[in-house]
Amino acid sequence: MDVTVAPETTQETHISISGVSKTFQTRNGTVQALQNIDLNIQKGEFVSVLGPSGCGKSTLMMLLSGLDTVSTGRITVGKKHIDKPNPDAGVVFQQDVLLEWRSALQNILIQAEIRKSDMGEATERARQLLKMVSLQDFENAYPKELSGGMRQRVSICRALLHKPPLLLMDEPFGALDAMTRDQLQIDLLRLCSESDMTVFFITHSIAEAIFLSDRVVVMSPRPGRIEKIIDIDLPRPRRLAMREDPRFIEYTRELTDIFKSLGVFREEY
Amino acid sequence: MAVLAEPTATPAARGNPVLRILGKVSPSAWSLLVILVLWELSVRIGNVPAYMLPAPSQIFQEFIDYGHRLLPNAGVTLFEVLLGFTLSVLISIPLAVLIVYSRPIERMIYPLIVSSQTVPMVAVAPLLLTWFGYGMTPKIVIVILQTFFPIVVNTVMGLNSASREMIYLAKSMGASNWQVFWKFRLPQALPSIFAGLKLATAMSVIGAIVAEFVGANAGLGYVILVAGASFNITRQFAAIILIILIGVVFFAVLEQVEKLAMPWRRIAR
Known part of the structure; x- marks a missing residue:
C-alpha cells in the first residue's frame, strides 16, 4: 500500500522552503513569527509540523498555501513559486468551515463549483469520498445535523475533491474529543493511501504526529525555528496498536525530551 | 396577531x-x-362614552358601516408601504455591499447614514412635502428614509460575518472576488439581512403614516387626521386596527419568505 509511495522510493522534491522568514507588524512593534526556515518535502511524503502554540506553524501553512506571503526567502511547490493563493492544494483548518446553508454533499461540491469542473464527475467523486469516511448516509444532512467529527470529515472530503497533489492541514483534529480523533486519523490515512498526495500536517500532539507521519518537524517558539527533524520508521498501514510499539514509545520519549530541553515542558513542582 | x-x-x-x-x-x-x-x-x-373609548363591538360596527371608505384608504397606505419598502431594499442592499467592499465609501457614507437616523421623520416630512407635493412621492421617500437604516446596518453586519477561515478557504480554492461574495458572503449574510428586513417592515408602516399625517388626501393616516378633527374616536380606532393589520401581515409574509429562503435554519439541532 502506502509503503510503495514512501519518500525513499520517489526521490522527487515536491515542496521546497528555503531561507523563509516572516515578520508581522503589530501595535507593540515587529514580531518575528518564522526565522530562516529550510525544509524540503518529497512527493507523497506525510510531514507533520509539531510545536507549541506560538511557534509559527500556522504561519508556515499560510505561506505554503499562498494565503500569506514570505518576508524573505522562497517557497516552491512543484515547479510553482508560491506568492499568491495556490489552488492546487487542498486546505483543512481546525474549524471545519462548513457552509451552514449547504448539505454535506453540496459542501464538498463547492470545490468543483468554484473550479467550474464537471459536476457529474465531481458528484460521483464526492459520494465516493463520503463513503470512504462512512458518511454515505449523510450526504443530504445539513452541517447543523452533524457531529463535530462528521463535520470535519466532510471538510476533509471537500479538500480532497479535486485530487490535490498537496494537502495542507492546520490542526484539523484539535477541536475533537480523543476517540473521534483516533478514528479521524485512521480515516485520513485511508484517504491518503488512495493517491501519492503530499501531506503537510500541523499539530501540537506528539502522538498524533508520530502516528501519522513519515517525518516530524519539531519547531520551537519565539521566533519560530526548526529545531529538529525526525524520521518515523514505522510500517504502513498504521494501526492504533502501534502506539504501544517500543519504537513508537521511543519516538515519544525523544520528542518529549526535545520539548523539555526547549522549556516547553517544565516538570518541577 | x-x-x-x-x-x-x-x-x-x-x-x-x-x-x-x-x-x-x-x-x-x-x-x-x-x-x-x-x-x-x-x-x-x-x-364609557364612545367619544372617549369605543367598545370593540362599536369598532366592528364602524368597519361594516364605513368599510367602503376605509378599505380604499388602507389600500393607499399599503401601496406606499410596499413600494417604499421595495425601493428601500433595492437601494439599501447594494449600498451595504459598497460599504463592505470599499473602505473610502464606508468612511464617506456611514457617518451620514448614522446621523440621518437622528433626525425625526416628522421634522423632515414638511420639507419633502414642499419639494414633492401632496402626492405619493413624499410618502414613498419617507418610507425609504425610515427603513433603509436597519436594512443597511444589518446587511453590512451580515456580509462581514464570514469568518477569516471561510475567506481563506474560498481563496485556497481559487475563488474570484465575485465567487467569494456570491457563494460565501451573501448566503452567510442572509439571516442578518432578514433580521434587517423584518425590522424595516414595522418602520415602513410608521413612515407611511407619519408622511400622511403631515399632508395627504388619502391613506389611513389621513383618515385618522380627519376623524380626529370631528372627534370620531371609533373611526380612529378602526383605522389604527387596519394599520396594525398591515404591519402584522407584512411581517408574517416576510417571515414565511425567510423560511423558504433559508430551509437549513428550520432544522433543530
Missing part, C-alpha cells in the same frame, strides 16, 4: 381532545380574545 405565533401545541394539550383543539389556537389569539372581552365589558359596565 394570531399569524405571528408558531403552530405548536402545548404538551399539556396532548391527552384531552377538547384541550387539544384549544391548544391548536395560538396563545396570542387567546390573549387577544381576553383583552377584547375585558375591554368590551369595562366599556359597557363603566358606561
Whole structure:
C-alpha cells in the first residue's frame, strides 16, 4: 500500500522552503513569527509540523498555501513559486468551515463549483469520498445535523475533491474529543493511501504526529525555528496498536525530551 | 396577531381532545380574545362614552358601516408601504455591499447614514412635502428614509460575518472576488439581512403614516387626521386596527419568505 509511495522510493522534491522568514507588524512593534526556515518535502511524503502554540506553524501553512506571503526567502511547490493563493492544494483548518446553508454533499461540491469542473464527475467523486469516511448516509444532512467529527470529515472530503497533489492541514483534529480523533486519523490515512498526495500536517500532539507521519518537524517558539527533524520508521498501514510499539514509545520519549530541553515542558513542582 | 405565533401545541394539550383543539389556537389569539372581552365589558359596565373609548363591538360596527371608505384608504397606505419598502431594499442592499467592499465609501457614507437616523421623520416630512407635493412621492421617500437604516446596518453586519477561515478557504480554492461574495458572503449574510428586513417592515408602516399625517388626501393616516378633527374616536380606532393589520401581515409574509429562503435554519439541532 502506502509503503510503495514512501519518500525513499520517489526521490522527487515536491515542496521546497528555503531561507523563509516572516515578520508581522503589530501595535507593540515587529514580531518575528518564522526565522530562516529550510525544509524540503518529497512527493507523497506525510510531514507533520509539531510545536507549541506560538511557534509559527500556522504561519508556515499560510505561506505554503499562498494565503500569506514570505518576508524573505522562497517557497516552491512543484515547479510553482508560491506568492499568491495556490489552488492546487487542498486546505483543512481546525474549524471545519462548513457552509451552514449547504448539505454535506453540496459542501464538498463547492470545490468543483468554484473550479467550474464537471459536476457529474465531481458528484460521483464526492459520494465516493463520503463513503470512504462512512458518511454515505449523510450526504443530504445539513452541517447543523452533524457531529463535530462528521463535520470535519466532510471538510476533509471537500479538500480532497479535486485530487490535490498537496494537502495542507492546520490542526484539523484539535477541536475533537480523543476517540473521534483516533478514528479521524485512521480515516485520513485511508484517504491518503488512495493517491501519492503530499501531506503537510500541523499539530501540537506528539502522538498524533508520530502516528501519522513519515517525518516530524519539531519547531520551537519565539521566533519560530526548526529545531529538529525526525524520521518515523514505522510500517504502513498504521494501526492504533502501534502506539504501544517500543519504537513508537521511543519516538515519544525523544520528542518529549526535545520539548523539555526547549522549556516547553517544565516538570518541577 | 394570531399569524405571528408558531403552530405548536402545548404538551399539556396532548391527552384531552377538547384541550387539544384549544391548544391548536395560538396563545396570542387567546390573549387577544381576553383583552377584547375585558375591554368590551369595562366599556359597557363603566358606561364609557364612545367619544372617549369605543367598545370593540362599536369598532366592528364602524368597519361594516364605513368599510367602503376605509378599505380604499388602507389600500393607499399599503401601496406606499410596499413600494417604499421595495425601493428601500433595492437601494439599501447594494449600498451595504459598497460599504463592505470599499473602505473610502464606508468612511464617506456611514457617518451620514448614522446621523440621518437622528433626525425625526416628522421634522423632515414638511420639507419633502414642499419639494414633492401632496402626492405619493413624499410618502414613498419617507418610507425609504425610515427603513433603509436597519436594512443597511444589518446587511453590512451580515456580509462581514464570514469568518477569516471561510475567506481563506474560498481563496485556497481559487475563488474570484465575485465567487467569494456570491457563494460565501451573501448566503452567510442572509439571516442578518432578514433580521434587517423584518425590522424595516414595522418602520415602513410608521413612515407611511407619519408622511400622511403631515399632508395627504388619502391613506389611513389621513383618515385618522380627519376623524380626529370631528372627534370620531371609533373611526380612529378602526383605522389604527387596519394599520396594525398591515404591519402584522407584512411581517408574517416576510417571515414565511425567510423560511423558504433559508430551509437549513428550520432544522433543530
